[in-house]
Amino acid sequence: MFGALVILAILLSVAALALAAHLYRELSAARRRVDASDLPPDVLALRQEVAALRQEAGDALRNLAVVRYDAFGDTGGKLSWSTALLDDHGNGLVLTCIHGRSDARTYAKSVTGWKCEQQLSPEELDAIAHARVDAGSAP
Template identity: 70%
Template sequence: MLALTLLSLLTAAVALVLAVLGWRRTPSGAGADSLPADLRADLLGLRQEVATLSAESRQTFRHLAVVRYDAFGDMGGHLSWSLALLDDAGDGVVLTSIHGRSDARTYAKSVSGWASDAQLSPEEEEAIASARPKR
């Protein structure tokens, strides 16, 4: 048993020494310049594609929030709601659906820069504030 333990320790020590030697022999300047030309071209293409996707994603509705509530005091169940759909600049729309006993009405109000030119209800303002990223 002792021999097996010593053999395991010796094997681990040899592996560690070999790993350190291999790491020390790796050129410190090994970066994109040391890659073959086709891999450098692929790397550049991938970087450009990531930059393009990142720029496009800023204009998508990534900031969402829903506020549910009772629009009328005599009804329960939180059937009315306001939904904010906004991009990184705070541009987008707030959709509101107000449910009554016999009908439901839906409204859409545009939002620009986290604010709207239209009069917003407290629930719509809450939805926009909830969608806004915390800094």
């Protein structure tokens, strides 16, 4: 008698799981079938706003990389640096500060499409490469 109840409980559990899986698949399919015309106007407006914000974010200087190094053999502490500030399309600038014993010089170079018209130092190239990896468009 007890064994029959256990078997019945197992069968009911399996049937309930099968029904739940079927209903989940139906609900997922129904969600995918929702037509944009069925949505309220404010939801459509929000979708357009999100698309516009994504477009604007692609032009923001949001890919940043800093490379620190010793520019000269007689200085230490990695006080020189190159920083790449680029958008998702590789447009922006590279800032470099060369720290010497008695002075520091700063340079800015324009970058377009991950490339620069001026010659770049190895450290500046590294900064651009790291920013490009952060942007998800590695060469």
